[in-house]
Amino acid sequence: xxxxxxxxARIGGAVITLIGVTVVVFIVLRTIPGNAITASLGIESGxxxxxxxxxxxxxxxxxxxxxxxxxTWITGALSGNLGISLTSGKTVSSLLRTALPVxxxxxxxxxxxxxxxxxxxxxxxxxxxGKVGDSATQGFALLGLAIPEFVLGTAVVAILAQAFHYFPDxxxxxxxxxxxxxxxxxxxxxxxxxxVAFAANVMRTTRSEYVEMAGADYVRTAEGKGLxxxxxxxxxxxxxxxxxxxxxxxxxxGYLLGGTVIVEQIFALPGLGRLLFxxxxxxxxxxxxxxxxxxxxxxxxxxxxxxxxxxxxxxRTRAS
Amino acid sequence: MSAPLLQxxxxxxxxxxxxxxxxxxxxxxxxxxxxxxxxxxxESGSGKSFTALSITGLLPSDAAITAGQVLLDGxxxxxxxxxxxxxxxxxxxxxxxxxPMTSLxxxxxxxxxxxxxxTAHGWSKQAARARVVEVLGEVGLPSPERLVRLYPHQLSGxxxxxxxxxxxxxxxxxxxxxxxxxTALDVTVQQQILDLVxxxxxxxxxxxIWITHDLGVVARIADRVAVMYAGRVVELADTGTxxxxxxxxxxxxxxxxxxxxxxxxxxxxxxxxxxPVSLSALPSGCPFAPRCPQRVERxxxxxxxxxxxxxxxxxxxxxxxxxxxxxTSEAAHx
Amino acid sequence: MSxxxxxxxxxxxxxxPPAVGDAGLxxxxxxxxxxxxxxxxxxxxxxxxxxxxxxxxxxDPIAQAPADRLQGPSGTYWFGTDQFGRDIAAxxxxxxxxxxxxxxxxxxxxxxxxxxxxxxxxxxRGWLDQVVSRFVDILFAFPAILLALAVVxxxxxxWQNTAIAIAVVYTPIFARVSRGPTLSVGASEYVKAQRVLGxxxxxxxxRHILPNxxxxxxxxxxxxxxxxxxxxxxxxxxxxxxxxxxxxLGLMVADxxxxxxxxxxxxxxxxxAIIVAVIALNLLGDGLRSALxxxxxxx
Numbered sequence: 001x002x003x004x005x006x007x008x009a010r011i012g013g014a015v016i017t018l019i020g021v022t023v024v025v026f027i028v029l030r031t032i033p034g035n036a037i038t039a040s041l042g043i044e045s046g047x048x049x050x051x052x053x054x055x056x057x058x059x060x061x062x063x064x065x066x067x068x069x070x071x072t073w074i075t076g077a078l079s080g081n082l083g084i085s086l087t088s089g090k091t092v093s094s095l096l097r098t099a100l101p102v103x104x105x106x107x108x109x110x111x112x113x114x115x116x117x118x119x120x121x122x123x124x125x126x127x128x129x130g131k132v133g134d135s136a137t138q139g140f141a142l143l144g145l146a147i148p149e150f151v152l153g154t155a156v157v158a159i160l161a162q163a164f165h166y167f168p169d170x171x172x173x174x175x176x177x178x179x180x181x182x183x184x185x186x187x188x189x190x191x192x193x194x195x196v197a198f199a200a201n202v203m204r205t206t207r208s209e210y211v212e213m214a215g216a217d218y219v220r221t222a223e224g225k226g227l228x229x230x231x232x233x234x235x236x237x238x239x240x241x242x243x244x245x246x247x248x249x250x251x252x253x254g255y256l257l258g259g260t261v262i263v264e265q266i267f268a269l270p271g272l273g274r275l276l277f278x279x280x281x282x283x284x285x286x287x288x289x290x291x292x293x294x295x296x297x298x299x300x301x302x303x304x305x306x307x308x309x310x311x312x313x314x315x316r317t318r319a320s
Numbered sequence: 321m322s323a324p325l326l327q328x329x330x331x332x333x334x335x336x337x338x339x340x341x342x343x344x345x346x347x348x349x350x351x352x353x354x355x356x357x358x359x360x361x362x363e364s365g366s367g368k369s370f371t372a373l374s375i376t377g378l379l380p381s382d383a384a385i386t387a388g389q390v391l392l393d394g395x396x397x398x399x400x401x402x403x404x405x406x407x408x409x410x411x412x413x414x415x416x417x418x419x420p421m422t423s424l425x426x427x428x429x430x431x432x433x434x435x436x437x438x439t440a441h442g443w444s445k446q447a448a449r450a451r452v453v454e455v456l457g458e459v460g461l462p463s464p465e466r467l468v469r470l471y472p473h474q475l476s477g478x479x480x481x482x483x484x485x486x487x488x489x490x491x492x493x494x495x496x497x498x499x500x501x502x503t504a505l506d507v508t509v510q511q512q513i514l515d516l517v518x519x520x521x522x523x524x525x526x527x528x529i530w531i532t533h534d535l536g537v538v539a540r541i542a543d544r545v546a547v548m549y550a551g552r553v554v555e556l557a558d559t560g561t562x563x564x565x566x567x568x569x570x571x572x573x574x575x576x577x578x579x580x581x582x583x584x585x586x587x588x589x590x591x592x593x594x595x596p597v598s599l600s601a602l603p604s605g606c607p608f609a610p611r612c613p614q615r616v617e618r619x620x621x622x623x624x625x626x627x628x629x630x631x632x633x634x635x636x637x638x639x640x641x642x643x644x645x646x647x648t649s650e651a652a653h654x
Numbered sequence: 655m656s657x658x659x660x661x662x663x664x665x666x667x668x669x670x671p672p673a674v675g676d677a678g679l680x681x682x683x684x685x686x687x688x689x690x691x692x693x694x695x696x697x698x699x700x701x702x703x704x705x706x707x708x709x710x711x712x713x714d715p716i717a718q719a720p721a722d723r724l725q726g727p728s729g730t731y732w733f734g735t736d737q738f739g740r741d742i743a744a745x746x747x748x749x750x751x752x753x754x755x756x757x758x759x760x761x762x763x764x765x766x767x768x769x770x771x772x773x774x775x776x777x778x779r780g781w782l783d784q785v786v787s788r789f790v791d792i793l794f795a796f797p798a799i800l801l802a803l804a805v806v807x808x809x810x811x812x813w814q815n816t817a818i819a820i821a822v823v824y825t826p827i828f829a830r831v832s833r834g835p836t837l838s839v840g841a842s843e844y845v846k847a848q849r850v851l852g853x854x855x856x857x858x859x860x861r862h863i864l865p866n867x868x869x870x871x872x873x874x875x876x877x878x879x880x881x882x883x884x885x886x887x888x889x890x891x892x893x894x895x896x897x898x899x900x901x902x903l904g905l906m907v908a909d910x911x912x913x914x915x916x917x918x919x920x921x922x923x924x925x926x927a928i929i930v931a932v933i934a935l936n937l938l939g940d941g942l943r944s945a946l947x948x949x950x951x952x953x
Contacts, residue, residue: 017791017795028804146936148887148891148929150891150908151907151925154907154911157911258797258800277892
């Protein structure tokens with residue numbers, strides 16, 4: 001059904017992008033003033049003797065040329081060794097193992113809520129273009145895209161604190177496997193905050209695609225057959241509109257996976273975004289490098305999946 | 321003689337615009353019986369497509385029938401609630417549209433697209449499946465069993481038009497409305513589709529309304545012709561009579577602008593002078609008067625009704641025997 | 655901000671697109687109700703920003719007045735005061751200036767570099783196109799806020815660095831937006847014929863490519879401005895943008911986290927300023943898009 005050639009080319013492109021991301025991050029990190037030694041020792045690093053310095057440089061592997069360091073990092077990463085955090089001393093992979101599920105759960109929950117709300121509103125608006133409901137929904141979408149996450153998050157936290165005496169739990173994170181209600185009480189509100197902009201985007205796409213597809217010739221054909229209005233809408237209008245909607249929603253989900261920093265910060269969730277943010281401030285390069293790579297991998301994989309899905313749901317892309 | 325199967329009487333349809341209601345159809349009268357083809361011709365904006373939409377009840381949401389009747393077997397479709405009309409649409413009146421390339425759902429298999437028009441009208445799944453294969457064969461498509469599993473992009477334009485015709489006739493309707501179904505096709509395919517519809521009309525006893533602006537198509541398929549201008553029928557006649565003795569100056573002008581294939585040294589074709597009238601600024605008298613070479617004083621005062629003229633119906637104050645012989649191209653317009 | 659704003663339907667390349675520089679453009683935007691609102695609000699924001707930077711304000715945005723801490727909105731303090739007794743109205747005005755300055759500079763850089771990259775890639779094709787497209791793909795693999803975050807932390811604080819960080823984020827968008835139309839115009843029979851006739855490439859670029867690419871770029875500029883304001887305030891909120899005591903909208907929201915429970919105005923007014931600016935620029939972008947759309951300009 002799908003051509004192997006396309007698939008191989010697509011994977012190849014993804015791998016090249018990821019290598020590019022790695023190289024770019026590597027270079028950016030090495031141009032930042034300071035290095036692993038100054039990061040771990042702070043101003044004490046100024047008191048080191050040249051011999052101590054050289055041995056430390058050797059220990060961190062930064063005495064070698066960049067290309068060699070890059071090679072060491074890439075081969076290490078491929079074998080699962082992402083290095084050790086300079087500030088916490090833990091392995092980077094163990095940090096990622098705890099942070100990644102939090103972010104993925106947050107993003108999946110937000111995307112689910114956002115997609116459901118956006119689809120519903122988009123169809124409502126699109127099926128009666130120009131009417132009051134349409135204008136109201138469009139206004140909501142505009143507002144949803146214009147309110148920054150940090151404003152919405154701050155407002156939600158303030159309202160929760162005032163009305164329910166709820167405060168973001170800065171203590172331990174409760175995984176979903178441990179307690180569903182305990183987990184949701186931590187993840188639901190930040191997910192809702194993220195879902196607003198997501199829903200607004202899905203709604204806009206759905207509305208415009210729905211309006212466009214509703215005017216298509218095949219919809220006229222379907223109506224001429226005397227089908228029930230529900231059948232015309234679901235099997236003809238929405239079925240065709242779904243193709244671009246799925247694509248755009250998928251790409252948006254890819255960005256969401258890497259765009260949770262602010263909300264994780266406000267709601268004190270120990271996810272990937274927060275880990276990255278603190279590592280950047282601490283100049284904890286191995287962690288930064290790994291986080292960015294993981295986010296880029298997630299993004300590229302999601303995009304690849306969206307591309308595949310697109311080919312599955314659109315028969316026109318299959319060879320005849 | 322019993323009443324014709326499908327009759328349109330005094331049909332008025334209007335569109336809401338910012339400037340108020342605009343009448344698109346201003347009293348259309350038509351009739352077509354079983355086994356007969358009526359061609360409706362006219363330039364764009366004459367109201368021929370709106371007539372089709374009014375008959376099937378598929379007018380855009382800002383348009384509505386304001387007066388008149390659409391009688392199918394004696395039942396007035398114009399007075400029916402939308403739900404009841406839907407049960408007639410497709411089941412008793414089939415529709416075929418202009419552009420076969422875009423008129424099929426690109427993401428739905430051919431078989432489903434034909435079958436859904438059957439199941440919507442109470443056919444069982446098994447009966448529908450059998451009928452789909454049968455009807456695809458009837459419209460001349462090869463290996464229907466294989467075809468049902470294909471998607472529209474895998475078929476040629478001519479094949480897609482056959483599928484659309486199959487969709488329309490699968491529920492065995494009494495009438496078929498074809499809105500310029502051959503315009504987008506090349507000439508050889510066009511001829512095949514015309515032959516196909518003529519054969520189906522005879523086999524099914526269909527009453528066919530064929531909407532077109534192409535007089536060549538009219539000559540090949542129609543028993544009778546209705547010529548529309550500015551939202552009204554201005555001439556209604558048997559095809560042969562109309563082509564030989566047009567009784568309305570507009571029809572006359574249309575026929576004169578046709579090329580004659582046998583005459584290689586033909587003079588430049590005369591055109592109808594002026595531009596089509598705007599429905600929002602109709603003149604007080606006959607809407608064709610400003611472009612009409614036969615115009616007399618009376619034409620600007622009042623709009624003529626359809627009257628009998630030697631077997632043709634024409635809406636014109638000036639009978640053909642009093643027409644001046646000037647070619648239409650010399651007609652000055654006001 | 656989970657999605658990079660990209661004009662998904664750039665006006666189709668037409669033989670004679672409406673000129674961007676033509677004076678009728680603003681008039682056409684003005685004729686649309688949303689467009690008119692957007693123009694008025696954008697003008698108002700510029701006036702507020704100018705008030706903020708010139709210091710022509712009744713209160714000092716930085717001077718602390720402990721006696722007037724957390725005063726509600728009143729005739730003296732229109733938007734109330736913050737926890738240090740500073741006038742929020744004055745700080746919002748300065749904050750709008752801060753945001754607009756960063757947004758304008760960053761988008762100007764991004765539009766300039768991005769368009770040059772995109773147009774050259776689309777016009778000259780070949781290896782240049784390969785390199786630019788790959789580069790764009792790589793930058794697109796980073797979520798916008800992360801990329802800005804990384805660049806700011808590499809460069810350090812200060813509005814210039816924030817502007818550079820945001821410019822890095824938006825450069826690939828402009829490259830992508832300008833490459834598409836360049837490709838399609840460049841592949842048209844008309845331009846091919848010109849090349850065969852030996853018309854120098856720079857003339858083809860000026861005469862045929864630029865007029866077709868300018869419309870989507872202009873639309874993208876307004877949209878990018880609105881997202882740049884969002885990114886700038888987000889970075890400030892995280893403490894990576896403008897540094898205190900300079901007022902910035904993001905910082906004001908961050909500070910309001912401690913006071914909003916008792917003083918709603920500390921959050922409301924800076925938040926409103928951001929939202930209004932973003933909505934106005936978005937509507938302006940929509941208005942420009944329909945005014946520049948060759949399919950609609952005939953009407």
